[in-house]
Amino acid sequence: MLKESFLRYLRYEKNYSEKTIVAYGTDLSMFEAYFKAADETLDFTTVDTDVIRGWMLSLMDEGNASSSVNRKLSSLRSFYRYLLREKVVSVDPASKVRAPKKKKPLPVFVKDADMNRLLDEDPGDGFESVRDKAVIATFYETGIRRAELIGLKDGDVDLSVCQMKVTGKRNKQRIIPFGDDLKEMLQAYLSARNRCCPKECEAFFVRKDGKQMYPGLVYLLVKQNLSRVVTLKKKSPHVLRHSFATTMLNHQAGLESVKELLGHESLATTEIYTHTTFEELKKVYEQAHPRA
Template identity: 35%
Template sequence: MSSQRCPLQKDIDAFLDYLKFEKNSSRHTLAAYRRDLKKLSDWLTSQTISVWSDISEKRLRLWLAQQHENGLQSKSLQRLLSSVRSLFRYLNRQGIVEDNPAKRLSAPKASRKLPVTLDTDQMDALLRTCDNDPLTLRDQAMLELFYSSGLRLSELVGLNLGSFEEDYQRVRVLGKGSKQRIVPVGRKARAAIRLWLSARAMLPVKDEQALFLSQRGERISQRQVQNRVKQQAREQGMPTSVHPHMLRHSFASHLLESSGDLRAVQELLGHSDISTTQIYTHLDFQHLADVYDKAHPRARRKKDKD
């Protein structure tokens, strides 16, 4: 590997400085750009490219294909291409290049993993509790609300006492992109919330507005909620990998399985694109396919006879 410096490195460094000082990009974002553009500068050096105009769409496509052959996965390729596009947009604004050869390229789509859910029996076990101490009542209310209304972790943590309507029958949540939506609250979740509110007064209240408080009376953090969900799962003899988003997945899967109303589930989850919600139809079909494979006489695999 040649230690020769890339002739175009000064422009790449200027772009990174722009991200740092003018765009105020985070340390994490800068590190990602730096890693991606290091791959680009290494390639430019290996190809002895010394002017930006020598980089054509075809050459970039071949380079990306090589990266893929060398083991770079779809998500990493998508990020790499995004970094290169951003660099060329900057160079274009600076008058250094006339065209962006990366703008018409696309990386291979990453295969979408199906979400992991709990079945109804597992959910019943997770929501089962006998203790009446304030923190247990708080945890019960959080779990019930996750499963009842399909909330994201950030949405639940951000709830205030005034977020509810119609005697706790509906709750207003602030979702992604600061979009507000109103979702129904189930009967058991409403009962759990009322029990928690009666116990909430027993804690030192520092955040008067927050619905869910930590032991010190401050708004509960996302990490604390994650830990409490894992702890409840362990106490019920369930996998320690249970996390809050799994309850949202379970809410969506069970609701879609019962109703078949994709649009309604999309609305309740706050998905801007229905294709995001459609992942749960694949999950439901996978479940049906598994049942078919196990039950249908023509689908069952016969044991090999010796």
């Protein structure tokens, strides 16, 4: 009952996505199976810190990545914070468990020159090629997530003032400005869309039949187009989001401003891009300085 109550709280009060709720439920069920196998008399209210540490160690012994173990620990922490708030427990057994350290890879990004080569190409008159170029430009010039782009409606994009209203994680909305170059591409896309799909569309970016795009299609078109200008292993919409953030910081944008544009909750999440720009600075130094 406690687990079900917590998941209802995530769904109706915290407004978490169904995918996130399922992940939390799976983590809690795995933990319950672990401590029940050790001692049938235990339940969520009687386990202690040592039991949670033991589960963390068993997960790592099984070969789980530290990022996966950290996510499961995060689920437990959220669960016990909820039980504390509801006064079901008086002590949080997860609070003193130290998460395993994980190495944070630097975000992969596309350099300005490569993006310019891609976006300066003439896409021709075909609906899909015009749309694909507009999609890539939108990712690169606004930094929005794939789900945010798919969820855009016509009313969210205001070409008269060059801004779009984006609905991000947990239904939080933010306004993102964009420039004249993207405005021209979006106008060209809408003209092509009106020729191809004269009836009213359910989304801003659509397929040939006027229906909303889906995640796999967006990923594929980004990968195919980026493959023409870069040899990066990762060629995803999120790489374009990384590219937006890195470009902004490389051109003296403030960290707080980039945080707001990306829709990050914490400044710490945005700060990883400062490491990327520093790595670029190091490369310039090593190439240019005779004593580097």
